[in-house]
Every structure is written in C-alpha cells, then in structure tokens.
Amino acid sequence: MNVVSRGIRNAFRNTIRTFSIVVILGLSVGLALSMLGARQAVQQKITTIKSTIGNTISISPAGARGFQGGGEPLTTAEIAKVSSIANVTKVTEALQDRLTTSDTNLVSAIDAGTLGNRQAGNSGVGFQAPPDGVPGGAAASQDGTATVKRTFTPPLIVSGVNDVSAASAYGGDSVTFTSGAAFNASSSENVAVVGKALAAKNSLSVGSTFTAYGATVKVVGIYDTGNTFANAGMLMPLATLQTLSAQAGQISSATATVNSIDNIDAATTAIKTALGTAADVTNDQTTAKTAVEPLESVKTISLYSLIGALVAGSVIILLTMMMIVRERRREIGVMKAIGSSNLKTMLQFISEAVTLTFLGMLVGLVIGIAAANPVTKVLVNNSSSSTTQTAGPGVRTRGIRGFGSNSVTNIKNIKTSVGAGTLLDGVGIAFLIAILGSAIPALLISKVRPADVMRAE
Amino acid sequence: MLQVKDLHKSFKTGDGNVNAIDGVSFSVPDGQFASIIGKSGSGKSTLLSLLGALDKPTSGSIVVGEKDIVKLHDHTLIKYRCEKIGFVFQNYNLVPNLSAIENVVLPMEFAGVSKTKRLVRAKELLNQVGLEGGKQNRKPGRLSGGEQQRVAIARALANHPSLILADEPTGNLDNQTGKLIFDLLHNLSRTEKTTIVVVTHDLDIAGKTDVTFRLSDGKLVKNGAK
Ligand SMILES: Nc1ncnc2c1ncn2[C@@H]1O[C@H](COP(=O)(O)OP(=O)(O)OP(=O)(O)O)[C@@H](O)[C@H]1O
Numbered sequence: 001m002n003v004v005s006r007g008i009r010n011a012f013r014n015t016i017r018t019f020s021i022v023v024i025l026g027l028s029v030g031l032a033l034s035m036l037g038a039r040q041a042v043q044q045k046i047t048t049i050k051s052t053i054g055n056t057i058s059i060s061p062a063g064a065r066g067f068q069g070g071g072e073p074l075t076t077a078e079i080a081k082v083s084s085i086a087n088v089t090k091v092t093e094a095l096q097d098r099l100t101t102s103d104t105n106l107v108s109a110i111d112a113g114t115l116g117n118r119q120a121g122n123s124g125v126g127f128q129a130p131p132d133g134v135p136g137g138a139a140a141s142q143d144g145t146a147t148v149k150r151t152f153t154p155p156l157i158v159s160g161v162n163d164v165s166a167a168s169a170y171g172g173d174s175v176t177f178t179s180g181a182a183f184n185a186s187s188s189e190n191v192a193v194v195g196k197a198l199a200a201k202n203s204l205s206v207g208s209t210f211t212a213y214g215a216t217v218k219v220v221g222i223y224d225t226g227n228t229f230a231n232a233g234m235l236m237p238l239a240t241l242q243t244l245s246a247q248a249g250q251i252s253s254a255t256a257t258v259n260s261i262d263n264i265d266a267a268t269t270a271i272k273t274a275l276g277t278a279a280d281v282t283n284d285q286t287t288a289k290t291a292v293e294p295l296e297s298v299k300t301i302s303l304y305s306l307i308g309a310l311v312a313g314s315v316i317i318l319l320t321m322m323m324i325v326r327e328r329r330r331e332i333g334v335m336k337a338i339g340s341s342n343l344k345t346m347l348q349f350i351s352e353a354v355t356l357t358f359l360g361m362l363v364g365l366v367i368g369i370a371a372a373n374p375v376t377k378v379l380v381n382n383s384s385s386s387t388t389q390t391a392g393p394g395v396r397t398r399g400i401r402g403f404g405s406n407s408v409t410n411i412k413n414i415k416t417s418v419g420a421g422t423l424l425d426g427v428g429i430a431f432l433i434a435i436l437g438s439a440i441p442a443l444l445i446s447k448v449r450p451a452d453v454m455r456a457e
Numbered sequence: 458m459l460q461v462k463d464l465h466k467s468f469k470t471g472d473g474n475v476n477a478i479d480g481v482s483f484s485v486p487d488g489q490f491a492s493i494i495g496k497s498g499s500g501k502s503t504l505l506s507l508l509g510a511l512d513k514p515t516s517g518s519i520v521v522g523e524k525d526i527v528k529l530h531d532h533t534l535i536k537y538r539c540e541k542i543g544f545v546f547q548n549y550n551l552v553p554n555l556s557a558i559e560n561v562v563l564p565m566e567f568a569g570v571s572k573t574k575r576l577v578r579a580k581e582l583l584n585q586v587g588l589e590g591g592k593q594n595r596k597p598g599r600l601s602g603g604e605q606q607r608v609a610i611a612r613a614l615a616n617h618p619s620l621i622l623a624d625e626p627t628g629n630l631d632n633q634t635g636k637l638i639f640d641l642l643h644n645l646s647r648t649e650k651t652t653i654v655v656v657t658h659d660l661d662i663a664g665k666t667d668v669t670f671r672l673s674d675g676k677l678v679k680n681g682a683k
C-alpha cells in the first residue's frame with residue numbers, strides 16, 4: 001500500500017457515488033471527445049473543400065466564352081506562364097470546336113427542337129453546312145442575311161483536352177466508361193472518346209473509326225456522364241484537335257487550380273497580370289466560401305461545446321472532491337497527526353480524483369466513439385441546410401460546371417472517426433479535468449488542522 | 458526528558474481571546490507514565506496537542522530530548538510527529554477504509570520503513586496488543602471499541618516513539634475494557650521505555666500513574682508526583 005494505491009482504493013469506497021460520478025463524467029468526456037472529433041473532421045473537410053471546390057480560376061480569351069463573343073484565341077504559350085504562378089497546382093487547357101456535317105460523317109445525337117432552331121436563327125448562318133439535299137447552302141453561307149429555310153442540325157461539339165482525369169473535362173459531374181478507356185491526354189494520335197448518346201446514334205463502338213476534318217479518327221472509349229448534352233459530345237487529345245482543326249497552338253479555355261481558396265484572390269490577380277488584356281480571368285471562390293461558412297460555424301460551436309464539456313467535467317470532479325475532502329476531514333487530520341505531509345495527503349486525493357476521472361474517461365471513450373459521427377452529422381446538417389444551393393442547368397459554354405448543390409452533398413459527407421490521436425487527446429482531457437478538479441480540494445486539505453482530531457465531531 | 462516551560466496558548470473567538478493554556482510548566486523524565494486530570498474545558502486536550510506538535514503554542518517552550526519543538530520548522534515538525542510521537546485518541550481515529558494491519562503500517566510508511574519490515578512489525582505489534590489472527594485484516598468498522606483502541610495503540614507504537622500522547626484512551630470504553638487498555642499502555646511504557654502522557658477522567662487510573670498533573674482553567678494547580 002502506498003499513497004497512490006490508497007487513493008485508487010478510496011475511489012471505490014462509496015460504490016453508488018463512484019458509479020454516478022463515473023457516468024456523469026463519462027458523459028462530459030464523451031461530449032468533449034465527440035466535439036473534438038467533430039472539430040477535426042470539420043477542419044479536415046474545410047481544408048479539402050478549400051483545395052478542391054471553388055479553387056479553380058477560369059481563363060478565357062478576352063471577349064469570348066466558348067462559341068459566343070469574339071476576339072483573339074489564347075495560345076498554349078501564353079497559358080504556360082500561368083503554371084509557374086505561386087499556389088497554382090494544375091493548369092488544364094481545352095480547345096472546343098464544332099463539327100458540322102461537312103467536317104464529319106457523324107450525325108449529331110441531339111435533335112434541334114425549339115431551342116436549337118432558335119439558336120440557329122439567332123446566331124446567324126455561316127458555320128453550318130446545309131443538310132443533305134437542301135440546295136443553296138453555299139450561297140447562303142456567303143450571304144449572312146439570306147433567309148433560306150433549312151432543317152437545322154445542331155453541330156457536334158468536340159473538345160480537345162490536355163487532362164482527362166476530371167469529370168469536368170467531359171462536361172459532367174461524374175464520368176464512367178461504358179467501354180474502353182480514356183486516351184493519353186498528351187498524345188497527338190487521331191483518337192477520340194465519344195459520349196454514349198453519340199456512339200449509339202452512329203453505332204460506334206471501341207475500335208470503330210469515323211472521319212473528322214478529313215482524317216480518320218479511331219474510337220478508344222465510350223463514356224457516360226449522366227447528362228444528355230455531354231453524352232452527345234466527344235473528346236480528343238488537345239494536340240490532335242489543334243492539328244486537325246488547323247488551330248495550332250490555340251486554346252479556347254483554360255482552368256487553373258489553386259491549392260486552397262485562401263490563395264485564389266492572389267493567384268487570380270497574378271494570372272490577370274501575366275495575361276494582361278488577352279484573357280478574361282474569373283473565379284468561383286464566393287460559392288466555395290458560402291460552402292465553407294456553415295462548416296466554420298460548426299467548428300466554432302464544437303469549440304465552445306468542447307470547452308463547455310471540459311469545464312463541466314472539471315466542475316463535477318471539483319465538487320466531488322470537495323465533498324469527499326469535507327467528509328474525510330477527520331481522516332485527513334489523523335493522517336497528518338501520525339506523520340503524513342500535506343503533499344502526501346494531497347497526492348492520495350489526487351490519485352483518487354485521477355482514478356475517478358480515468359473511469360469516467362473509459363466510459364466517455366465508449367460514448368465518444370459511438371457519438372462522434374452522429375453528432376458531427378447533426379451539427380453539419382443543421383447548419384448547412386439553410387444554405388443549400390441549386391445549380392441552374394445552364395448552357396455549358398466552358399465545359400466546366402458551376403458549383404452548386406453538389407457542394408452541400410460533399411459537406412454532409414463528413415466522416416468522424418475517433419482514432420488513436422483522439423484517444424490520446426481523451427486521456428489528456430481526463431487528466432486535465434482531474435488536475436483542475438483537484439486543485440481546490442488540495443488547498444482544503446492543506447487547511448485541515450490536525451489538532452482538530454482531538455475533538456469529537 | 459519532556460520539559461514544558463511557561464506554555465501559553467490562546468484562541469481567538471467571537472468574544473475575545475480564550476487562554477486555553479495559561480502559563481504551564483512541568484517536566485516528565487524519560488520512561489515515566491504521567492497523567493493529566495481536570496474538568497472539562499480546563500485545557501487538557503489543548504495541552505496534549507501542543508506536546509504532540511499538532512498545534513503551535515502562543516508562547517513558551519516544549520523540549521523533547523534536547524530539541525525545543527516550538528522552534529522547529531513545519532516540515533521538521535511532520536518528521537517529529539511521525540518518528541517521535543504516538544497518538545491515541547478517545548474515539549480511536551483509525552482510517553475506516555484500511556484494515557487493522559494497514560492502519561498500523563501507515564505511520565511506518567510515512568516514516569519510510571521498507572515494505573516487508575513494516576508488515577512484520579505491524580503483525581508483531583498487533584499480536585502484542587492482543588489482536589490476533591483474522592481480526593488483523595478486518596476494517597475498524599468490524600472491530601469492537603476495545604479492539605479498535607488496541608489497534609490505535611499498536612499504531613502509536615509503530616515508529617518506536619519517545620513520547621506517547623493519549624487523550625482519554627478509555628473514555629469510550631466500559632470500565633473493564635478501559636482497565637485492560639490502561640494496563641496495556643502501562644506495560645508497554647515499561648517494556649518499550651516510552652514516556653506516556655495520558656489524559657483521563659478516571660481518578661482510579663490516574664492514581665496508578667507515576668505522576669499526575671491537575672489542570673484548571675489552563676493552569677497547573679497541583680503537582681501530584683509521588
Ligand atoms: N480551536 C479552538 N478555538 C477556540 N477555542 C478553543 C479551541 N480549542 C479549544 N478551545 C477552548 O479551549 C478550552 C480548552 O479546551 P480543551 O479541549 O483543551 O478542554 P479539555 O480539557 O480537553 O476538555 P474535555 O475534558 O471536555 O475534553 C475550552 O474553553 C475550549 O473552548
């Protein structure tokens with residue numbers, strides 16, 4: 001028997017009290033742990049979001065957006081300057097072109113419909129060849145004011161890309177290959193991956209060939225993005241499309257990815273400076289900031305709850321120890337009378353407090369492990385539901401989809417797990433509680449006068 | 458030799474100072490058995506707590522052996538209490554959560570005696586005071602008053618103290634048991650050559666001690682040395 005083991009033994013002196021204190025303490029440690037877990041998970045998520053969502057900068061030729069507007073195209077050489085700008089982790093380039101019936105033997109998978117015909121009317125003529133069997137096409141294409149009544153077939157959109165890893169390159173939120181696989185983005189072979197709908201319309205399969213710009217192009221994959229527009233398109237390596245369409249070195253859009261939205265403003269400014277008046281540079285950061293906001297508030301809530309739980313735990317131990325010391329005044333006096341120092345007596349009580357806290361911590365761990373995930377979910381759901389956004393379907397002019405309801409799903413997708421690190425934190429929390437909770441009782445112990453043991457209580 | 462000179466102890470209370478000990482001087486030679494008698498409130502317990510360094514006197518000196526314990530520092534006082542003094546109280550004051558033998562071990566632990574030695578000595582002492590076998594492992598709550606006081610005496614003797622202070626050690630016991638306990642203390646003072654100062658109401662008991670001091674209102678009124 002020594003000071004410590006006496007303290008441990010004393011912790012079990014009153015089993016009912018020990019049980020209730022351990023349970024209450026367990027609840028507060030459990031709460032503290034789940035808050036800690038929530039905080040860490042949320043922090044991690046914030047970092048992920050900041051580095052994955054809304055951290056892209058769109059670069060377009062000045063005055064042009066896809067097939068609208070005008071001006072001079074950007075060049076690969078200009079975009080090369082962007083890659084060396086600080087915090088820019090990736091630059092993807094794309095060239096989009098429209099294949100008309102004179103450029104290719106493929107048939108568009110989209111029917112013109114009301115929207116297509118309206119666009120055909122608004123955008124004038126000149127880029128589209130008359131469909132088979134319609135005379136006067138050539139004359140019409142030389143005279144923009146001609147009002148030849150024709151059946152309009154929407155052109156086929158082909159994108160030349162230097163990166164095939166992101167779904168956004170295909171114009172979707174996700175992409176799956178129904179057969180074959182993507183080409184090597186840096187190649188310059190005459191290969192293409194085609195959308196599911198386009199493949200079906202033209203009975204294409206992996207290995208089939210078609211003509212475009214007078215060249216024979218081989219299909220190496222068929223993809224599905226889940227949306228009709230993108231499924232009617234096709235992708236080629238950037239270099240291939242540049243060569244075939246006689247637009248060597250030109251690109252119609254580029255996207256720079258920044259390591260965190262925290263750096264997006266600086267990077268945007270740097271890109272603007274680097275490209276000058278040649279490019280329009282815009283970013284998506286406000287949407288990402290709105291997405292991160294609810295998480296930041298969860299972080300704050302969890303911090304306050306963590307502090308609250310810690311304080312509650314300390315107060316529980318404090319009151320318990322004060323009660324115990326009061327109850328054992330005589331015993332403390334006797335110990336001092338027979339030769340125990342203040343320090344030894346305090347140590348015994350501290351070890352009792354640590355034992356109680358340790359048991360509470362074990363219970364708290366179980367509660368914390370069980371509660372961390374649901375607690376985080378509830379916190380995140382409640383605070384992000386108010387900012388749910390919906391992305392308008394919009395016409396995709398840049399091949400990059402706006403950021404919207406997608407992000408909320410992402411935020412809610414937080415997983416909290418109580419790992420070894422959190423366990424250590426739990427032990428730390430418990431000992432902090434025990435020490436804080438023992439401080440005042442220790443002072444009470446030192447105030448007990450051993451002479452009082454002479455008196456009957 | 459225990460030598461007390463012009464000892465004063467006053468307490469501050471709501472209505473002025475109480476002079477619990479008011480100029481007490483006496484001495485007890487080594488190995489003697491002294492008793493202190495007096496009315497309730499005359500200052501007997503206060504005097505004992507001063508002798509045992511549980512409290513500090515307002516003035517005066519208490520010399521034990523060669524040292525004036527009034528002048529000792531707090532941490533040396535703890536050592537003094539631990540090694541030189543054995544206490545026996547009216548209400549036993551055993552630690553309720555510890556068994557009889559663990560109670561006896563306690564002062565030896567504070568004095569730094571090795572684990573095996575203190576267990577051997579605790580057993581020996583309990584046998585000596587007549588608490589044998591399974592009773593040594595019982596907690597105080599499951600021992601009679603007389604048995605608890607035996608454990609308390611064994612605990613007081615644990616560190617071979619030079620002075621045993623007992624405040625009405627038989628006060629809570631019936632006459633017969635009280636006598637047994639008193640005889641036990643008496644015999645021990647002989648065999649262990651310990652100075653014993655005992656406070657008692659029992660004049661029979663006081664009459665059997667080597668010397669008796671009578672306290673009245675904090676003053677020594679009659680030196681009953683024989
Ligand atoms: N801590 C204290 N504060 C104030 N007064 C005290 C204190 N301790 C003792 N006294 C007073 O000192 C006086 C002596 O008390 P003490 O306990 O020594 O008497 P006693 O002789 O032991 O009495 P009893 O026989 O009833 O035990 C009493 O008047 C008591 O009220």
Ligand SMILES: [Mg+2]
Pocket residue numbers: 501502503624
């Ligand atoms: Mg008394």
